[in-house]
Amino acid sequence: MSKTETGTSPGGAEGRDEDLGAAGAQLSTAPREETTVAPGLGVIGWARWFWRQLTSMRVALLLLLLLSLGAIPGSLIPQTGADLNKVDEFRKAHSTLAPVYDKLGLFHVYSSVWFSAIYILLFVSLIGCIVPRTWQFVGQLRGRPPGAPKRLTRLPAYTTWRTTAEPERVREEALALLRRRRFRAHVAGDAVAAEKGYVRELGNLVFHIALIVLLVAFASGQLYKSDGTKLMVEGDGFSNALPMYDDFKSGTLFRNDDLVPFSFDLKDFRATYEVSGPNRGTPRTFEAGIKYSEGAYGKAKPATIKVNKPLEIGDSKVYLVSHGYAPVITVRDGRGKVVYHDAVPLLPLDGNVTSNGVIKVMDGYRDARGQKDQLGFQAFFVPTFDPKSGTMLSQFPSLVNPLLAVNAYHGDLGVNAGQSQNVYQLDTKHMKAFKDAKGQLLKKLLRPGDSLQLPDGAGSITFDKDVKEWAGFEIVQEPGSGWALGGALAAIFGLAASLFIQRRRVWVRAVRGADGVTVVEMGGLGRSESAKVPEELGEIAGILYDQAPGAPDPDDVNESTVVPAEGAEK
Numbered sequence: 001m002s003k004t005e006t007g008t009s010p011g012g013a014e015g016r017d018e019d020l021g022a023a024g025a026q027l028s029t030a031p032r033e034e035t036t037v038a039p040g041l042g043v044i045g046w047a048r049w050f051w052r053q054l055t056s057m058r059v060a061l062l063l064l065l066l067l068s069l070g071a072i073p074g075s076l077i078p079q080t081g082a083d084l085n086k087v088d089e090f091r092k093a094h095s096t097l098a099p100v101y102d103k104l105g106l107f108h109v110y111s112s113v114w115f116s117a118i119y120i121l122l123f124v125s126l127i128g129c130i131v132p133r134t135w136q137f138v139g140q141l142r143g144r145p146p147g148a149p150k151r152l153t154r155l156p157a158y159t160t161w162r163t164t165a166e167p168e169r170v171r172e173e174a175l176a177l178l179r180r181r182r183f184r185a186h187v188a189g190d191a192v193a194a195e196k197g198y199v200r201e202l203g204n205l206v207f208h209i210a211l212i213v214l215l216v217a218f219a220s221g222q223l224y225k226s227d228g229t230k231l232m233v234e235g236d237g238f239s240n241a242l243p244m245y246d247d248f249k250s251g252t253l254f255r256n257d258d259l260v261p262f263s264f265d266l267k268d269f270r271a272t273y274e275v276s277g278p279n280r281g282t283p284r285t286f287e288a289g290i291k292y293s294e295g296a297y298g299k300a301k302p303a304t305i306k307v308n309k310p311l312e313i314g315d316s317k318v319y320l321v322s323h324g325y326a327p328v329i330t331v332r333d334g335r336g337k338v339v340y341h342d343a344v345p346l347l348p349l350d351g352n353v354t355s356n357g358v359i360k361v362m363d364g365y366r367d368a369r370g371q372k373d374q375l376g377f378q379a380f381f382v383p384t385f386d387p388k389s390g391t392m393l394s395q396f397p398s399l400v401n402p403l404l405a406v407n408a409y410h411g412d413l414g415v416n417a418g419q420s421q422n423v424y425q426l427d428t429k430h431m432k433a434f435k436d437a438k439g440q441l442l443k444k445l446l447r448p449g450d451s452l453q454l455p456d457g458a459g460s461i462t463f464d465k466d467v468k469e470w471a472g473f474e475i476v477q478e479p480g481s482g483w484a485l486g487g488a489l490a491a492i493f494g495l496a497a498s499l500f501i502q503r504r505r506v507w508v509r510a511v512r513g514a515d516g517v518t519v520v521e522m523g524g525l526g527r528s529e530s531a532k533v534p535e536e537l538g539e540i541a542g543i544l545y546d547q548a549p550g551a552p553d554p555d556d557v558n559e560s561t562v563v564p565a566e567g568a569e570k
Contacts, residue, residue: 054121055128063122070118074109077101081108081249110222111252123215130208137201145195147188148507152523155507157534159541160521165548167518170510173547177540178506191509200527203497206490213487217480224258226250226477232266233326233343233470239263240316240475260314260477264292264303269323269469273397281352281396288320288471305473315479322472324348324355325383327404328464331361331375334368334457345470346381347424352394355381358426359406359461362415368457374413376426377461380405404463406452407443408434434458503527506537508544517551520544 053059078086087107091098105112152158163170171192178185178194185194228248230238238244240262272284288305294313305311311318324346331340339361346355361375384396385403392405411431434442434454444452446463453460504526513519522544524537 051128054125057129060122060125060129063118063125066118067115067122070109070115073106077106077109079108079110081111119215119219123212126208126212126215130205130212133201133208134205137198137205140201141198144186144188145184145193145505147193148191148509148523152507152509152521155523155525157524157537158522159537160519161545162513162517162519162551163548164551165518167510167512170518170520170544170548171508174508174510174544177544177547178508181540183506190511191507194506194508195504196506197501197503197527199497200501200503201498203494203501206494207498208494210487210491210494213483214491217484217487219480221251221478221480221484223251223253224479226254226259226475228475229321229472230475231322231345231470231472233345234266234268234468237263237265238473245475258477260316261296262292262294262298262313262316264290264311264318266290266471269471271323271397271469283397286320286323288473315481316475316477319474319476320471321474322348324353324470324472325381325399325402326468326470327379327381327402328466328468329359329377329379330462330464331359331365331377331459332462333365333459334370335366337364339364339459340375343466343468343470344379346379350394351397353383353397354392354394357381357424360413360415360423360426362413365459367410367459373410374415374431375459376409376411376413376428376431377406378409378426383467399467402448402467404446405443406446406461406463407441408452408454408461410434410458502532504533504536506540510548518548520548 078090080087101107105114109115149155152160167190171187171190174192175185175187178192181196183194183196184198185192187193226248227250228245230244230246232238240259242248242256242259267289270285270287270289274280274282274284286307289302290305290311291300291302292311292313293300303311305318305320307320310320326343326345328343329340330338333339340359344357344359346357348355357379359375359377359379365373365375367373380392381402381404382392382394383398383402384394384400385392386395386401389395392403409426409428409431414427414430436442436455442452442455444450446452448463448465448467451460451462504524506524507522509521510518522537522541524533526533
């Protein structure tokens with residue numbers, strides 16, 4: 001009679017493993033989770049115990065969870081490395097929490113001692129897991145599948161039948177069949193031993209190695225990165241040198257020589273918007289036309305930078321992050337001499353590019369009496385003014401009806417005090433406002449070509465007919481970004497392989513029975529008792545049964561001679 005078994009044997013898993021011997025060895029490179037008792041005495045004993053705990057999969061997962069939890073404050077709490085102004089605002093608004101956060105290092109999470117400790121421990125834990133598993137996996141690849149156990153009936157999947165074919169022929173057919181199905185197979189004694197699914201362990205190792213690559217790439221990116229911003233008016237140029245940046249921050253190990261040498265000029269900026277419908281004013285395109293050159297003597301090449309489509313030069317990426325308008329302003333002194341003529345970038349306040357800023361005349365100005373002085377103007381600009389609304393709020397982002405509102409001050413701008421100033425703010429502590437004939441603050445709405453005359457022959461300010469546009473760029477240099485992307489993709493594919501590929505072993509034994517008829521036995525074993533192992537064994541058994549058909553049962557000639565495994569019914 002034929003027999004098929006697909007469940008756990010009555011002897012239990014432990015008894016079955018002992019009976020199977022090497023054939024039932026663990027079908028993976030994962031270390032066995034054993035309950036260990038901490039050593040009582042000895043530095044070496046404690047060190048071994050600590051190392052076993054650190055390199056266990058349980059601790060590695062715990063450290064990965066702690067790393068994820070530790071990154072949460074870095075996303076919710078302002079960080080000094082990202083925005084120092086927001087940190088200062090948080091300190092002022094939360095006088096009680098701020099000292100606590102300082103002690104815990106929550107304003108600089110990613111460079112704090114506790115976050116670095118978790119990071120390093122996870123790094124060591126992963127290496128401690130990977131090295132022995134890799135060595136073990138290489139040994140498995142160099143070796144052969146283990147021979148068949150004495151009793152195949154102890155396996156989770158089992159089938160048998162009798163055949164008139166010779167045992168040698170059955171083993172040859174089984175060997176060829178298993179190799180065609182991409183098993184590593186060889187003849188060991190009276191049985192064929194085969195194994196398949198090594199990609200599962202390879203994927204597992206690739207996943208863990210990819211995690212190390214991600215950790216290294218993240219660390220190198222934080223240590224060697226640089227991030228700077230630059231506001232450029234149409235016609236301006238930029239060279240990738242530290243003095244050219246408006247704002248710049250970098251990693252701990254970054255050096256100025258690490259900046260990628262390149263330069264570019266902003267030729268023009270183009271923006272289009274929806275002109276009608278419910279989405280009126282919504283941006284459609286933002287494009288910055290530039291000419292750039294690599295190195296000191298590189299040939300200039302045209303390029304277009306769009307939102308989310310940066311210009312890549314070596315390890316540097318140039319992103320287009322903002323834009324606005326820069327009215328061209330001319331300021332004359334009391335004698336009519338031009339003391340200021342430039343495009344003044346103004347910062348947008350809303351989606352329709354209502355903007356404000358300041359104009360500072362620091363040098364060269366003399367009042368009507370010929371005395372040196374300094375001028376300051378507060379400017380408010382709308383690209384599309386609607387007279388019906390009566391408010392200085394733009395009704396559309398494009399330059400349809402531009403209008404500039406200015407008021408004027410004179411005195412000490414404070415630029416000679418040696419303290420840094422915000423170029424978009426005007427400090428009026430040591431300045432006096434110009435007054436009109438009614439004694440009110442002198443101000444005027446200017447259309448392109450209009451001028452504001454300062455009282456007592458102090459000069460004038462003119463809103464020229466030319467309005468330029470400016471673009472804000474962010475230049476990012478992260479040397480580890482490519483490695484991080486490669487590590488992330490490798491981790492995904494490795495995890496998929498370890499989850500969806502099953503590693504399993506199959507044995508086919510063919511021996512001559514006492515009555516001279518060949519007895520064929522087949523058994524299958526998987527890493528986990530998956531339903532796929534019996535199904536695959538049944539399919540292989542069905543094919544092999546066609547090549548070595550069953551012989552009549554001596555007890556009952558009329559009875560069917562085989563009951564194939566699940567999935568191999570004929």
